[in-house]
Each structure stands twice: as C-alpha cells, then as structure tokens.
Amino acid sequence: MTSVSTTTPGADWEYAPAPESRQIVTIQREYGLFIGGESVPPASGEHFTTLNPASEEPLASVAQAGEADVGRAVASAREAFETSWGRLPGRERAKYLYRIARAVQERAREFAVLESLDNGKPIKESRDVDVPLAAAHFFYHAGWADKLGYAGFGPDPRPVGVAGQVIPWNFPLLMAAWKLAPALATGNTCVLKPAETTPLTALLLAEVIAEAGLPPGTVNVITGDGRTGAGLVGHPGIDKVAFTGSTEVGKQIQQTVAGTGKRLTLELGGKAANVIFDDAPIDQAVEGVVNGIFFNQGHVCCAGSRLLLQESVADAVLDRLKRRLATLRLGDPLDKNTDIGAINSRQQLDKIEGLVAAGEAEGAQRWSPPCQLPARGYWFPPTVFSGVSQSHKIAREEIFGPVLSVLTFRTPEEAVAKANNTPYGLSAGIWTEKGSRILWMAGRLRAGVVWANTYNRFDPASPFGGYQESGFGREGGRAGLAAYLDA
Amino acid sequence: MNADAVTGAAGVVAAGVTAGAATPGAAGSGMVGSDAALRQILHGLPGVDQVGAQERAASLATRSIKREAKLWALETAVRMVDLTTLEGADTPGKVRGLCAKARHPDPDDPSVPPVAAVCVYPDLVALARAELAGSEVAVASVATAFPSGRASLAVKLADVADAVDAGADEVDMVIDRGAFLAGRYAQVYEEVRAVREACGAAHLKVILETAELATLDNTARASWLAMLAGADFIKTSTGKVTPAATPPVALVMLSAVRDFADATGRRVGVKVAGGIRTAKDAIRYLVLVREIAGPEWLTPELFRIGASSLLNDLLMQRSKQLTGVYAGPDYFTLD
Amino acid sequence: MPDRPAAGRAGQAAKTAKAGKTQASGKTRARGDRPADRAAVRANARGDGPGGASARVDVRKTYKLFIGGAFPRSESGRSYPAAGPDGAVLAHVAMASRKDARDAVVAARKAVAGWAGATAYNRGQVLYRVAELLQGRAAQFTAESVANEGVPRAEAERAVTEAIDRWVWYAGWPDKVAQVTGSANAVAGPYFNFSVPEPTGVVAVLAPAAPGLLGLVSVLAPVIATGNTAVVVASETVPLPAVTLAEVLATSDVPPGVVNILTGRTAELAPVLAAHMDVNAIDLTGAAAADRAGLARLAAGNVKRVHAADDDWAAPPGPERMLAFLEIKTVWHPIGI
Numbered sequence A: 001m002t003s004v005s006t007t008t009p010g011a012d013w014e015y016a017p018a019p020e021s022r023q024i025v026t027i028q029r030e031y032g033l034f035i036g037g038e039s040v041p042p043a044s045g046e047h048f049t050t051l052n053p054a055s056e057e058p059l060a061s062v063a064q065a066g067e068a069d070v071g072r073a074v075a076s077a078r079e080a081f082e083t084s085w086g087r088l089p090g091r092e093r094a095k096y097l098y099r100i101a102r103a104v105q106e107r108a109r110e111f112a113v114l115e116s117l118d119n120g121k122p123i124k125e126s127r128d129v130d131v132p133l134a135a136a137h138f139f140y141h142a143g144w145a146d147k148l149g150y151a152g153f154g155p156d157p158r159p160v161g162v163a164g165q166v167i168p169w170n171f172p173l174l175m176a177a178w179k180l181a182p183a184l185a186t187g188n189t190c191v192l193k194p195a196e197t198t199p200l201t202a203l204l205l206a207e208v209i210a211e212a213g214l215p216p217g218t219v220n221v222i223t224g225d226g227r228t229g230a231g232l233v234g235h236p237g238i239d240k241v242a243f244t245g246s247t248e249v250g251k252q253i254q255q256t257v258a259g260t261g262k263r264l265t266l267e268l269g270g271k272a273a274n275v276i277f278d279d280a281p282i283d284q285a286v287e288g289v290v291n292g293i294f295f296n297q298g299h300v301c302c303a304g305s306r307l308l309l310q311e312s313v314a315d316a317v318l319d320r321l322k323r324r325l326a327t328l329r330l331g332d333p334l335d336k337n338t339d340i341g342a343i344n345s346r347q348q349l350d351k352i353e354g355l356v357a358a359g360e361a362e363g364a365q366r367w368s369p370p371c372q373l374p375a376r377g378y379w380f381p382p383t384v385f386s387g388v389s390q391s392h393k394i395a396r397e398e399i400f401g402p403v404l405s406v407l408t409f410r411t412p413e414e415a416v417a418k419a420n421n422t423p424y425g426l427s428a429g430i431w432t433e434k435g436s437r438i439l440w441m442a443g444r445l446r447a448g449v450v451w452a453n454t455y456n457r458f459d460p461a462s463p464f465g466g467y468q469e470s471g472f473g474r475e476g477g478r479a480g481l482a483a484y485l486d487a
Numbered sequence B: 001m002n003a004d005a006v007t008g009a010a011g012v013v014a015a016g017v018t019a020g021a022a023t024p025g026a027a028g029s030g031m032v033g034s035d036a037a038l039r040q041i042l043h044g045l046p047g048v049d050q051v052g053a054q055e056r057a058a059s060l061a062t063r064s065i066k067r068e069a070k071l072w073a074l075e076t077a078v079r080m081v082d083l084t085t086l087e088g089a090d091t092p093g094k095v096r097g098l099c100a101k102a103r104h105p106d107p108d109d110p111s112v113p114p115v116a117a118v119c120v121y122p123d124l125v126a127l128a129r130a131e132l133a134g135s136e137v138a139v140a141s142v143a144t145a146f147p148s149g150r151a152s153l154a155v156k157l158a159d160v161a162d163a164v165d166a167g168a169d170e171v172d173m174v175i176d177r178g179a180f181l182a183g184r185y186a187q188v189y190e191e192v193r194a195v196r197e198a199c200g201a202a203h204l205k206v207i208l209e210t211a212e213l214a215t216l217d218n219t220a221r222a223s224w225l226a227m228l229a230g231a232d233f234i235k236t237s238t239g240k241v242t243p244a245a246t247p248p249v250a251l252v253m254l255s256a257v258r259d260f261a262d263a264t265g266r267r268v269g270v271k272v273a274g275g276i277r278t279a280k281d282a283i284r285y286l287v288l289v290r291e292i293a294g295p296e297w298l299t300p301e302l303f304r305i306g307a308s309s310l311l312n313d314l315l316m317q318r319s320k321q322l323t324g325v326y327a328g329p330d331y332f333t334l335d
Numbered sequence C: 001m002p003d004r005p006a007a008g009r010a011g012q013a014a015k016t017a018k019a020g021k022t023q024a025s026g027k028t029r030a031r032g033d034r035p036a037d038r039a040a041v042r043a044n045a046r047g048d049g050p051g052g053a054s055a056r057v058d059v060r061k062t063y064k065l066f067i068g069g070a071f072p073r074s075e076s077g078r079s080y081p082a083a084g085p086d087g088a089v090l091a092h093v094a095m096a097s098r099k100d101a102r103d104a105v106v107a108a109r110k111a112v113a114g115w116a117g118a119t120a121y122n123r124g125q126v127l128y129r130v131a132e133l134l135q136g137r138a139a140q141f142t143a144e145s146v147a148n149e150g151v152p153r154a155e156a157e158r159a160v161t162e163a164i165d166r167w168v169w170y171a172g173w174p175d176k177v178a179q180v181t182g183s184a185n186a187v188a189g190p191y192f193n194f195s196v197p198e199p200t201g202v203v204a205v206l207a208p209a210a211p212g213l214l215g216l217v218s219v220l221a222p223v224i225a226t227g228n229t230a231v232v233v234a235s236e237t238v239p240l241p242a243v244t245l246a247e248v249l250a251t252s253d254v255p256p257g258v259v260n261i262l263t264g265r266t267a268e269l270a271p272v273l274a275a276h277m278d279v280n281a282i283d284l285t286g287a288a289a290a291d292r293a294g295l296a297r298l299a300a301g302n303v304k305r306v307h308a309a310d311d312d313w314a315a316p317p318g319p320e321r322m323l324a325f326l327e328i329k330t331v332w333h334p335i336g337i
Helices: A067-083 A092-106 A108-119 A123-144 A172-185 A202-212 A228-235 A247-257 A282-298 A310-327 A346-361 A412-420 A435-444 A479-484 B001-020 B029-043 B051-059 B067-080 B094-103 B120-129 B154-165 B177-181 B183-199 B216-228 B249-266 B279-293 B310-323 C004-015 C035-045 C097-115 C120-136 C138-149 C153-171 C177-181 C212-225 C240-250 C266-275 C289-302
Strands: A034-035 A038-040 A045-050 A059-065 A162-166 A190-193 A220-223 A242-243 A263-267 A272-274 A306-310 A365-367 A383-386 A403-409 A427-431 A451-453 B081-084 B116-121 B138-143 B170-174 B203-205 B234-236 B269-272 B301-308 C079-083 C089-094 C191-199 C200-208 C229-233 C260-261 C281-283 C305-307 C326-336
Touching: A034 A202, A034 B120, A045 A108, A067 A190, A067 A228, A067 A427, A092 A108, A092 A123, A092 A202, A092 C004, A108 A123, A108 A172, A108 A202, A108 C281, A123 A172, A123 C079, A123 C120, A162 A172, A162 A228, A172 A202, A172 A242, A172 A427, A172 A479, A190 A228, A190 A310, A190 A346, A190 B234, A190 C035, A202 A220, A228 A247, A242 A247, A247 A263, A263 A346, A272 A282, A272 A412, A282 A310, A282 A403, A282 A427, A282 B051, A306 A412, A310 A383, A310 A403, A346 A365, A346 A403, A403 A412, A403 C229, A412 A435, A427 A435, A435 A451, A435 C326, B029 B183, B029 B216, B051 B249, B067 B081, B067 B279, B067 B301, B067 B310, B081 B094, B081 B269, B094 B116, B094 B120, B120 B138, B138 B154, B154 B170, B154 B183, B154 C200, B170 B183, B177 B183, B177 B216, B183 B203, B183 B216, B203 B269, B216 B249, B216 C177, B234 B249, B234 B301, B249 B269, B249 B279, B249 C177, B269 B279, B279 B301, B279 B310, B279 C212, B301 B310, C079 C229, C097 C191, C097 C200, C097 C229, C097 C260, C097 C266, C120 C138, C120 C153, C120 C212, C120 C240, C138 C153, C138 C240, C153 C212, C177 C191, C177 C326, C200 C212, C200 C266, C212 C229, C212 C240, C266 C289, C289 C326
Parallel strands: A162 A190, A162 A242, A190 A220, A242 A263, A272 A306, A272 A427, A306 A403, A383 A403, A427 A451, B081 B116, B081 B301, B116 B138, B138 B170, B170 B203, B203 B234, B234 B269, B269 B301, C200 C229, C200 C281, C229 C260, C281 C305
Antiparallel strands: A034 A038, A034 A220, A045 A059, A365 A383, C079 C089, C191 C326
C-alpha cells in the first residue's frame, strides 16, 4: 500500500472538489407551458433559452407565453375554481397539498441540483435551505386547508378566486411554494409566472402537481419574460395579484391594478440594517453579518446590506469580519463546499458592478478577500465597503449582490434613526446580549421582520413582509392567509 | 478582547495572586480582590450565542472532504491521536499493547505514521516510557486527581510530581470545576499556574470538563482562565462524563485560542477528547480547526484528539481511500 | 364473560404456545411416537385442518400490550378473550395489571422531554407519517371492526376512512396551536408580554368503546399532537383496533413511550391511573358514566386536569380536546435600552 506522505503544515490542506452529480435530474430540451393540467406549446411558438449562470451553458428551451396563452391559463384556472378545486372540501385540498409536500421531499435532491444549475446558488443552500423550506411551506399550509374557521377570519372564510402570481429569480422554487401553498390551501386556483432566468424548478413542480392528481387547471405555470408578467397582472379574469420582485416593478403593478378591484400584495426590495452593539456575541454576530449579506450571493430582498456597527467596537468587528470572509469559498455551485455561487444573470452583474463603481467614486473604502473568479459565468467577489455614510448611493440603493456597506452609530437612538432612514422597511437585525434592548429596538425599527441575534431565518409559520416601499401584505403564518381570503 | 485588555488583565491577575500568596489559605481577604478582578475579565468577554454557535458548527459539518483531501485528513488525524487508556483495570499488559499499537498502528503498512502520544495514569508512565523508548511517540499522563479533581492542591501537585519524575512528556490536568462554578476563579488560576510550574519541561494540557461547565459562555471563560494561567493546551473533557467533546464546544475553544494568539502572540493548542469514535467525526473536527482557528493549528503541536477506538476507524477509512474497497475490523489489530 | 376460570385457562395458554393456538389443530400435541400422532402430523402437513381438505391454516395474531415502543405481555401473565357480538372468540388479548400501568406511566414520562421538545413541524411530520401507515392498513382495520364490533362492512369502511382523515386533521395542528391559542398581550407598562400553550405532560386516556378506531383516534391524536405523551386504556370490549394501532405506531417515527396502549379491564386500570401521582391529566371518556365521579375524585389527589365528554364521533371535532391538555405560560420582559 502506498500513501501520501505529508510533512507539510496545515496550510496545504485544500478541500478536493466534491461535486454533486447532475445525473439525478433530467432536463428536457424544450418545455411547454403547463395549462389545464398538461404541457402545451405556446400559441406563438416562441421560445427562449435559460442558461446556467455559472458557465453560461444553455440548459433548456422554455416557452414564451403570449397574450393568448395568458388568457388560456386564466380561463383554465377560472374553470377549476368554479367546478373542481373551488368545490372541494378543505380536508381534500389538505390531502393534495400533503402529497405535494411529500413529493418535494422525495425528489429533494433532484430539485436542489436543478435549482443550483438554473439559478447559480450553491448546492449547499438549495439542498439545505430552499428545498426543505419549500416542502415545509406546503406541509404547513396543507394543515390550514380544513381549519380556516380557526384562523381568525370568521367561521367560514371564502377564497378570493383566481390568483395571478409573479415571482422572482432569487429563490425560484421557494417563491413558488410561498405563493402556491397558501393560495391553494384557502381554496383559490393559480396562474404562476416564474422569473425569466429561472423557470426550471417551477416546471418540475408542475410535474409534481400533475402527479399529485390535483384537478387540471388548479395550478397553471406560464413561463416568459416581463411581457408575460404584465399580461397576467393586467388580465381582467383574475381576482388577485401577488408579486415579489423589485420595488420599481412593484410600483408599476400597483398602478396597473389600481381601481380594478383586484386584491394585491407586494413583496419588494429592501436595504436592511444589521445593527451590532458593543455587547453583542461577537463571533455569532460576524456569522450573522456573513449570513445576512453573502447568503444566496446577497440576492435576498431582506439581506442585511447595511452593517451598523456601534463605533466603540467597529474596528474590532470589522477585523474579525474580514478574517472570516477570507474563509468563504466561491466557485462551482454544484460543489458541496462552495459558499458563494454565481450571480444570476449578466444584467444583475452589470447592475452590481455599476453600483460598486459608484461606491468607490463616492469615497468609501472597498475591500474583498482574495478570490479566484472562474473564467466563464457571472461572478462577483464578496465585497465590503467601510467608511460609508447615509448619503452614499451604496447606503441607499438596493444592490442585490454580495456587497456590504458598513456605517457606524453611537447610541441606540442613533441606530434606530439610521436604520429607519430609508424608504424601505422589509427587515432588520439586532445583535446584543441585552433582552430589553432587543425588545426596545424591535419596537422602534420600521421593518416587517426583525431578527435578533440571528439573521435570514425563515419558517412557514412566521409571517414575512415589509413596511413602506418594501411592499404590503404578509406571507406565512396565520397572517399570511388573509391575502387569499375574502374576509 | 484586544491586546491591551489582555496584558492589563494578566497584570491585575498577577498582582492579586501575589497578594493572596503572601497570606496562604486566605481565601477570603487576600484572594478576594483577585476573584473579583478575574470575574471582571472573564465575565466581560463577549457572550456566546448558543444557537449561533451550534448552527456554525453544523454548517461546517457539511463540508465534503474527498479523495486526496480526505487521505491527508485521515493521516493527519492519526498523527494527532493521543492513544488513551484510563481505566481502573489497566495493567502492564494492557499498556504494553497500547504502546505497541501507538508505534505501529498498522503492522501491515509501515508508512502509517505513529500517533502523537500515549495517555495513561501516572503509575503507568514509567512502563510506557520504557515501551516507547526510541520512538517519537510522547508519553502523556493525567494528573491532579483525574478525573474529578477533588483533592487538595498538595495532593494534586504530588500527583503531577509522580508523573513528571516518571518521565512524562505531557501532563493532562483537570481544573477544579466546583471552584469554577462557585466563582473561585483565583483558586482555579492558581492551581493551573502551580501545576504549570511543577511540569517543568513537560507540556501542560488543562482539561476544562466542558460538560460540567454546562454553558458555552463558561467554556469561553474557562478557556481564557487556563490560557492566562499558562496552559500549553486546553482540552475539552476527561472522557469520563457524557457528553464529552462536541463541535460547538470545540468551536468556542478554537475561537478562544485564536483570539488569545492575536492578543498575546502565544499559540495555545486544543485537544478534543471523549466520544470521538469515527473518522467522520475526526475529519469534522479538523475542518473546525482549519476554519475557526486557522490552518496553523493543523499540526499535532497544536491539535490533538484523545481517543482509543478511533484509531482503527481512521485506518479502515484510509484503507478504503487507497484500495477503493470497504475494510473490515478483522484486518486491523486491537493492540 | 367468565372471570377467573377464563383467566386461568388463558394464563395456561399463555404459558404454552401462542395464545389463541389452543384450537385442535393437532400441531401442538403431536409427539411423533404413536401411529395416530404420525397420521395427524401427515394430515396436517397436507393442510387437512378443521376447515376441510387443503384449507390453509392462518397464522393468528397475538395481541399484546404496547409499552415504551415494545410489545410485552402483561407481567401478570393474564389474558382475556376478545369476542365478536355473537360471542365467538376472536383472540386472547393481554390483560394489563396495575404494574403494567405503572410501567406505562414510567415510559410515558421518559418520553415527554423528547416529544414536547421536538419542533411542532417535526411532530406534524411524524403524525402525518402515521396517517400514511393507517391508510395502508385500512383493510385490516375494517375487517377487525366488522368482526369485533359487529358493524356492517360499509359502515366500518366509512368509520375507518373518517379515522384516517381525522388523524390527518390533527397532524396539521402542531405548528398552528400557538398561533390560535397564544397571544402577545398589551399590558400597561414597558413590558413585552406573551402567552404560549405548552403540553401538560403525561395524559391517561380511557378510550371509548365505539366506534373502535375512530373513537380511539379522536381521543388520542389531540393529546399527542401538542406534545403530551399518553397511556391509553383501550376499550375493554373492542380492543383489537387499539393493538393494531399500536403496531402502526411502532412502525412509524413516533418515539417509544409517546403512546402506550394497555388492553384489559377498564374498571381495574382506570382507578390506578386516576390516582397515579405522576400522571398530569386524565380523559375519562371511556369510563362508564357511573364510574366517572369516583375517578374524578381520585384524580384530585394531585390536581389532575380532568376531561370527560361524549362527543358525536361522526362530527368534525373542534380544538377542545387539544386545549384540555395544554397549559398557558405567560412571560414578561422589560423593554428598554
């Protein structure tokens, strides 16, 4: 037997590549639209390509749903609402949703690999966060289907009707679950429009839904670009619009829907403050910062993109943060040891680069750990800007990338003022060992989700949504049912 | 903790201890100032959020170590093992077998390196020393009324003297957990300092028995207390109490040694002991070492694993890596 | 039903081969020495049993207790016949003693920390898995119901289906109970004040006689969904579904000790559990109306929570059976910098 003789010190211990196999998932060359329980070609015959952002390799050809297709999907959902799904008792709807939850669990690895290929996020995240949470959302909402009388909306709350749902590219499968599960549990039917760059897991979910036996038309999935979304949102045949995406598009949708009588919920952008006090559990706070802005490459609406450090500990925390960032591994999303994956698209990468250039121009100090970026694909290294002020563009605008802006504060009141000094209001983080201060801060932060001594924790039982320009309406929990009930 | 704070702390502590030493047995007046000073320092350390620490440890446990990285890890782990027998029933025969295994873990493959050390009770040190003569394997001895630590300082120091006189290269002492939990930090400090002095050239590992300390905050505090008092290594457990070593505890101790090195320039080692039975566990600890303390700690000089049955699992996994075939226990020697 | 003689006979049977195999099949008695015996063995080997030429001999199930995830016989060695409405003996079921009840409470107590400490999501998943297995055994439950309760097949099927759906209903509750029964309370001061429901601990449950599985599910599921553990006294006259349910639980992910099922004489077991100082609550539903007051008085010995209700089992339940075994804990914390 031979062995690798080693007298070299620990610095040489490189983790060998540990790729998750792609074999588990079968990607079709071409996908149709999922309407009325089956896959149908788009009326115009138009298709577009979805890429793997880590390699720019084309993955599949996906249908572009046009006006006629949107109309068909809405009609199908309407029929299912009036004649099949809409007539089912809650206990039967529940059992369908449990089937979906179980199937997602059974095919978990398939979903995770497909998500990483289409989105660019590390397999570690899609496997350990996205897919389990998606299954949990179906599981949790399945249990509400036959208990709506206890949800606090009256003894027999009724569904709204047909929901048009437009979701973003950052958590494709999870966002589909966040939209479909509560809508279906409460008795509505759905037309779902996945993001242009990430349609594949929604299409696999459509397959699962068909196999679960839901009546045709209960869920329809229409892929396409912004035109499809606009067509859906503007269609007179839907009763409710649910949108997650940028604030800019959210405002357009709000304008479109105004005066139509349609119900509307919006989950938009954010510029969350992550506040670290001098008595914070420092190592865990640093982890919370990393998790807050570098999880999912920073493509998170509730990302802790503004780090507010109490001035007395600012240098010490920043040093620790930089040392911690040096252990982040950027690379192939399918490698199990990758921490930072690819940026989802060329457009998003351009936007990040533009804002980072602005940050440098404004005088903030930019720092990134040494990072080998792969030759092909869309990549951006984890980046920290220190010496940032409220007036800097990078402190005000949502970058939606792995870029952290660091500001300081002196007192709790100042921390609150700076944290709230934004038109956004989605989330915030507080790090301190003092319970009363957590509650005091939480009471004053204008944010729909406050994380104390943790960050980016999600649960189907926990309502999520923002204040002000981060949107309105909540998803998850008892509160999240309201959007889909005629109460 | 920054460098100034630590130097200042060490100074305050030293002053308090000197004052106490002048009036021996004055656990009241002389030492009170010192207990209070140490409490300020130790309780002033940043807190450890238990959930956050557990999540970080769990996240690092998902690192996938394959192929050449795994082989390196397995062989490094072998070199970091303190092969241990600490039973009332230990006999010369048992210790002889242990030492033979320590020198040649796999008689069929001489390229397998020897382990770092053998760990025994003080009365078996001389025998171990003789059995290991000519090898690179060190002799470590437990001491200070291991495992409970319930004896007078005089008895504990006599225990250390026995081990050192018999030729121990390393001494694994236990702290007085009762004193720690009662807030008598100066006493704990003084015992570590005195044992460190009695060790002479031998290296001192200080066992915290983290299961009895119960919280991660206490683990952090006890780590700093031991390091300030001169520990060369801090060690998780005696292995006689469950749970012994756990990843979150190791994470906290590895953070502590890294911070201590930043503040003082002195690198203290970490030893995890008890309950580590599989190669998979061992590799997870190596990942923690690399990503929390840093690659500088990935050497037997600064990281050890106290274990007995782990060694054969390391050899079995190594065999699988080299031959591609799953091994069986019959092909590896018990001792 | 004959009392001591049956117990004696049953006890005897329990000591030899499996209970229930005392029928004259010839197998247990053949010794192979005498020609008559050899003939009997050959006849049996051909399948010429009492059912006629070549009729296959069934392997009969043994009905034992379910304690701590295992299936022990009663420590008393006793069993009693479970019969159909026509009196034909279906099986000999273990007859639990006070010591078995004691052991069941110990097992239930041991399981509380793990089960109450599991996440609500986890409990929901575990309960849903039980429903999957119940569905798989629907035919068996239906057959037992027909034989033991004497109800027509169609009605038995409906009741079993309803039982499965009711179990699924409860599987969806664990992660919602706190949202429905808990609250943040607006107190007049700088305090954050919230109330959460918590399981009370070990609950003794006397299961109703009819309908067999549906009644059992209706009293058991609400108790364990919220994190309590249970010691169930099965219906004395309809014990078969309880034992089959125990088999379902044993092959699911329900941790050992969360549910313990005792078959036997309700009048013998109920007072032991009602007076037991380490039982936190008792559901008297399965006790005869005349016995309830006495049992309730015994329960006062350690201030047990007592519940007794004769629900319309066919109707959809409300949350009452969960609330009956929940404690509300209220916490205060100051708000300040």
